[in-house]
Amino acid sequence: MSRGGRNLSNTSLTPGVVPGRLAAEAYARNFADAAPRLGRHEAMVAADRCYFCFDAPCTTACPTSIDIPLFIRQIATGTPDAAAKTIFAQNIMGGMCARVCPTETLCEEACVREAAEGKPVEIGRLQRYATDGLMAQAGHPFTRAAATGKSVAVVGAGPAGLACAHRLAMKGHAVQVYDARPKPGGLNEYGLATYKTADDFAQAEVDWLLRIGGITLHQGVSLGREVALADLRASHDAVFLGVGLAGVNGLRVPGEDLKNVRNAVDFIAELRQAGDYSSLPVGRDVVVIGGGMTAVDAAVQARLLGAETVTIVYRRGQEKMSASGYEQNHATSSGVRIICNAAPVALHGTGAVTEVEFAHTVDEPGGLRLTDQTFRLAADQVFKAIGQSLVGAPEGLALQAGKIVVDAAGRTTLPGIWAGGDCATGGEDLTVTAVAQGRDAAEDIHASIS
Numbered sequence: 316m317s318r319g320g321r322n323l324s325n326t327s328l329t330p331g332v333v334p335g336r337l338a339a340e341a342y343a344r345n346f347a348d349a350a351p352r353l354g355r356h357e358a359m360v361a362a363d364r365c366y367f368c369f370d371a372p373c374t375t376a377c378p379t380s381i382d383i384p385l386f387i388r389q390i391a392t393g394t395p396d397a398a399a400k401t402i403f404a405q406n407i408m409g410g411m412c413a414r415v416c417p418t419e420t421l422c423e424e425a426c427v428r429e430a431a432e433g434k435p436v437e438i439g440r441l442q443r444y445a446t447d448g449l450m451a452q453a454g455h456p457f458t459r460a461a462a463t464g465k466s467v468a469v470v471g472a473g474p475a476g477l478a479c480a481h482r483l484a485m486k487g488h489a490v491q492v493y494d495a496r497p498k499p500g501g502l503n504e505y506g507l508a509t510y511k512t513a514d515d516f517a518q519a520e521v522d523w524l525l526r527i528g529g530i531t532l533h534q535g536v537s538l539g540r541e542v543a544l545a546d547l548r549a550s551h552d553a554v555f556l557g558v559g560l561a562g563v564n565g566l567r568v569p570g571e572d573l574k575n576v577r578n579a580v581d582f583i584a585e586l587r588q589a590g591d592y593s594s595l596p597v598g599r600d601v602v603v604i605g606g607g608m609t610a611v612d613a614a615v616q617a618r619l620l621g622a623e624t625v626t627i628v629y630r631r632g633q634e635k636m637s638a639s640g641y642e643q644n645h646a647t648s649s650g651v652r653i654i655c656n657a658a659p660v661a662l663h664g665t666g667a668v669t670e671v672e673f674a675h676t677v678d679e680p681g682g683l684r685l686t687d688q689t690f691r692l693a694a695d696q697v698f699k700a701i702g703q704s705l706v707g708a709p710e711g712l713a714l715q716a717g718k719i720v721v722d723a724a725g726r727t728t729l730p731g732i733w734a735g736g737d738c739a740t741g742g743e744d745l746t747v748t749a750v751a752q753g754r755d756a757a758e759d760i761h762a763s764i765s
Contacts, residue, residue, distance in 0.1 A: 327599065327623040332575050332696050334596045336621025342592040345619035348513040350414070350440065358444040361437045362391040366427055373438060376425035378743075378751045379406035383422060387441055399449035400456050402442055407481045407754070408474055410450055410520050411503050412747045413443035415511050417608075419641040421747075450519075455526035460487035462529075465764050468493065468551040470538050473501020474746045475736025476557030477524055478753030479760075484529035486761045491551070492530060495537035501559055502737070503746060505584040508612040510619070512587075544709040548731055552764045555756055556719065556727070556734040557749070560703035566604065570662030571699075579603060579613035579700035586616055598696025601625045602671050604659055605700030606636035607744070611643065613698045614651045625651045626692060628671075630658040631678050637744075658685060668697050705738050715740055725756030733760055 325335045337345070353361065367384040374383050381402055389398035402409040418424075418439035426435035449456060465488045469476045472494035480490045498504055504517040525532075536542055538558060547554045563578045565571060575598065589595055597620040603610050606629035617625045627646065629636055633655045636643060647653060657673040664670065671694045674685040704717050713720040713728040718740045725733040735752030737744055742752065 327621045330599055330695065332596045332598045335593045336597065337593070339593065341621075342619075346509050346513070346592060349510045350443075352447050353437075353440050353444045358390055358395070358441060361441055362387045364428060365391070365436045368427055372425040372427065373422040373436075376421045377405075378421070378745070378747045379409075379412075379754070380751075381405045381409070381442075383438055386445060387436065387438070390441055390445060395445045396449050396452075398441075398445035402446055403449075403456055405754075406747065406750050407478055407524060408503070408520060408746065408750050409442055410446040410523075411474075411512070411517065412750065413439050413446055414516070415503075415507055416745070416747045417639045417641070420639045450523050455523070457485050457527055459485055459528050462489070463487040463765065465489070465552045466491065466550070467760060467764075468547040468554045469557065470494075470542075470547070470554065471501060471557035471559060471736070471738075472496075472499035472521075472532060472534075473557055473559050473736060473749065474503055475739075475749035475753035475756075476501065476555065477521065478750040479555045479557065479733075479735065479757040480530050480753075481524050481527055482754050482757035483760060484527045486757070486765075488529065488552075488761070488764075490530045491533065493533045493536040493538070493542055493547075495535065495540075495561075497534055499532055499534065501557075502749075505587055506580060506609070507587070508583065508616060509586055510616075539707045539709065544732070552731075553760045554732050555725075555753070555760065556709075556732065556738060557736040557753060558705075558707075558738045560705055560737045562704035562706040563699065564702045564704060566659055566662075566699055566701065568659050568661050570664065570668065573662055573664050574667035575695060576662060576668050576697045576699070579605065579609050579698040580703065582613055582698055583609065583616070586620075592620065595620055597622050598694070599623050600693045601696045601698065602692050602694040603627045603698045603700055604671075605629065605698075605702075606631070606638060606655075607700060607702070608638050608642060610698075610700035611638045611646045611651075613700055615646055615649045617696075617698070618649050618651060622696075624693075627651055627653045628657050628659070628673060628692070629653070629655050630676055630683060632656060635678075657690075658683070660685070660689065662694075662697065663691070668694055670694060671697060703737075708738075718742065721752075723755075724759035725752055726759065 365387040386398040386401040423435035429435035500517040601617040603614040661672040719734045733756040736749035
């Protein structure tokens with residue numbers, strides 16, 4: 316028996332991994348837009364706080380080098396569409412970045428207001444105000460140049476690949492984009508928290524980006540399976556690889572193969588594609604192992620699905636977590652507990668996981684050392700979020716630390732092959748960095764083949 320989208324027999328106290336822990340209105344509230352778009356008056360007030368600095372540190376801190384004082388001045392003077400064009404000229408995925416970019420450690424951390432008052436200009440929200448407004452209009456802010464007769468293959472329809480494809484199409488080249496997943500968007504579609512990208516924004520952004528023309532998408536096509544790099548090189552004037560990191564690192568401890576031990580990225584992707592949140596099973600006691608943004612996104616969303624206790628466990632000190640302080644605070648304010656300086660040594664259970672055993676750690680100059688002091692956490696569901704790895708890299712490409720070696724322009728060690736985003740050296744696992752690498756590689760490809 317159910318009512319309001321919830322199985323009445325299930326609550327946050329129900330043991331095991333079950334769906335329907337909450338009422339329908341709770342799911343709607345929990346997964347609503349985390350930070351709605353500013354209204355016009357709110358945006359004008361926020362823009363008025365900007366000092367419009369010369370040689371602005373916020374612009375220097377932005378991986379895509381958006382002229383932040385300029386676009387905020389354009390908002391302040393009542394021309395938000397011009398502000399959006401300023402943003403998109405540098406970052407064609409400025410709409411998504413306004414939602415998910417860790418501005419608190421980039422542009423806003425560098426803001427003069429932050430240094431003087433501890434409260435920066437709300438650059439991210441102002442960026443969303445401008446970009447959302449222009450994207451809602453018909454047409455596209457950029458015009459495609461005359462066709463050059465050149466063709467470029469882009470492998471991967473994530474932020475790097477799409478940014479590269481858009482810039483190349485704008486230059487007049489024909490772009491064929493090949494992606495292994497059913498839907499384009501990459502990390503933006505499958506790897507970000509649902510409450511950060513509400514209302515199917517990732518797909519809306521892809522549709523808007525494609526209005527430039529000259530880009531053809533091929534979904535369900537995987538490099539090395541349906542298409543070979545050698546064939547792409549033979550049939551195109553250049554190739555860009557933006558394949559991301561499809562592999563997931565393992566814990567390498569006993570019990571990792573127990574039931575209900577999952578990769579956090581798979582959980583996040585499943586939630587992003589779910590039409591009915593009440594159908595998604597979640598544990599009563601959830602443990603997330605890792606210290607990055609993926610760990611935080613998985614942990615917070617487990618709470619939003621109705622888990623009673625959710626704990627993030629990270630092997631080093633809290634100051635070394637790659638998740639920003641803002642994201643950590645968001646997690647704890649959502650009811651997630653964070654335990655640091657502890658590493659898993661075993662997962663216990665008969666068939667399904669019931670406990671995770673951890674050892675306290677000491678971070679020494681020579682590396683991490685596990686002590687003989689251990690503790691256990693009850694867990695009927697465990698998410699692994701300890702990093703991802705490149706899989707299926709084509710032969711002949713030089714690799715470094717598990718990533719494709721590229722120079723500043725994105726060129727690989729194979730002639731005619733460029734790469735960018737998470738799969739390439741220099742990537743920081745951020746949408747904004749991937750966009751910058753894709754854009755810059757496109758400029759170099761254009762110069763090379765023109």
